[in-house]
Amino acid sequence: MSLDRRLRIASAYMRTRLEARRLTDRKALAAHQQRLWRRLAPTLARTPALASLAGRPLADFPVVEPAEARADFAAWNSLGLDEASARAAAEAAERGEAPAQGRGFDAGFSTGSSGGERGLFVTTAHERDEYLGASLGKLIPPMRLLRPLRVALILRAGGSLYSDVTGAGVRFLHLGLDESAETQLQILKAFDPTHLVAPPHVLASLARELERRVSWRPALDRLFYGAEPIGRREAVWLAQAFGRAPQPIYQATEGFLGAPCAHGTLHLNEDSLIIEQEPFEGSDRWRPVITDLRRTSQPMVRVRLDDLLQTRREPCPCGSAHLAVEPVEGRVGDVWRFPGVLVFPREVDDALEAALGPSERWTAWGSPQGVTLSAATLSLRDLGATALRGLLQTRGVVIPIRTAPEPDPPFGPKRRRVRWAP
Ligand SMILES: [Zn+2]
Secondary structure (H helix, E strand, C coil), X not given: CCHHHHHHHHHHHHHHHHHHHHCCCHHXXXXXXXXXXXXXXXXXXXXXXXXXXXXXXXXXXXXXXXXXXXXXXXXXXXXXXXXXXHHHHXXXXXXXXXXXXXXXXXXXXXXXXXXXXXXXXXXXXXXXXXXXXXXXXXXXXXXXXXXXXXXXXXXXXXXXXXXXXXXXXXXXXXXXXCCCHHHHHHHHHHHCCCEEEECHHHHHHHHHHHHHCCCCCCCCCEEEECCCCCCHHHHHHHHHHHCCCEEECEEECCXXXXXXXXXXXXXXXXXCEEEEEEECCCCCEEEEEEEECXXXXXXXXXXXXXXXXXXXXXXXXXXXXXXXXXXXXXXXXXXXXXXXXXXXXXXXXHHHHHHHCCCCCEEEEEXXXXXXXEECCHHHHHHHHHHHHHXXXXXXXXXXXXXXXXXXXXXXXXXXXXXXXX
16 A cells, blocks of 8 residues: 555544534534534535535535445546446446556445435545545554454445555454355454454344354454344343444445444434434434545535434443434334334334344334234244234234244345335
């Protein structure tokens, strides 16, 4: 890795640490956001979809869905790229070809977290370094950098972001989601990670494997999860299996949205983002409307995500000015909607985990006609159906509950245990 890149990563790291110390109240944070917003104006002026509004206050910009921005790639980037050339570059990257020298950008595909279809994304080397430095700044305190750091990431994609970053006592290992838990454990054992990042369903299959064998256990400093919701009891079970409580990282195609503090509380990354709250149907949940103040190749201005967020009731003991939220419980589209009654994914999660235990695999699909619960055995299905009936009755909802054997595989790359099919 070049000295240039190392310096850029280090400077993003230091800036993130310094800002965390400086931005200690909401007023300072808001002033900082406004400064970054003004600095973003020239980038917005180069972005066809936003150019006519560049220089205006954020409130003047329209709120957009991720799909709208994805649908018109050329209008939503500031590099003057047309869709065909970006797509060709992304396809070449997918085939493992090295990017053309001096091209100035990298392209790839993301399975849009909030819309289903694959999104085309571009970034620059500068942005990737910035992203990595800021991520490390959020997650790794300076004192920890004095000892070697081995970070294992089990993710669907994005390995290329880290694979070329080594040295300075930091090593990354990227593992795909397709490997079996047994293979993943063998690779992890050889790598001996100090930090592990994976979706909960991967951590769960590793935990089942760890429970079967006692010969080796990872000795982790910290355990992180992301990409999908975790069950509350599942989190306790995983903490026992790994010897570390799993802490949430809130990351999406739309950016690095939140990170856990030393207490494990999820704080939104408001030093780099403005996150507006759109109330969700009179509940205490809300949808985030994201403006990324640092991303420039594909500006992200007032993009409304379909994640369900909930502000934490208790202030976090760390004292951070960054808003503390509960871990993401699911998507807006997964809320069960009966006449006059909303049932949230976390409520279904809690009821089924209490009845079935934290390590069982299940899915629960609600619809206006009834609920379908899938689980591996007859007795689990009976227990789960009773629990769901109880939950719905307390809410005044009486509908049929059907059961089905566990679909195989029960979910795609992202686990969604609670769903709604209108
Ligand atoms: Zn905190």
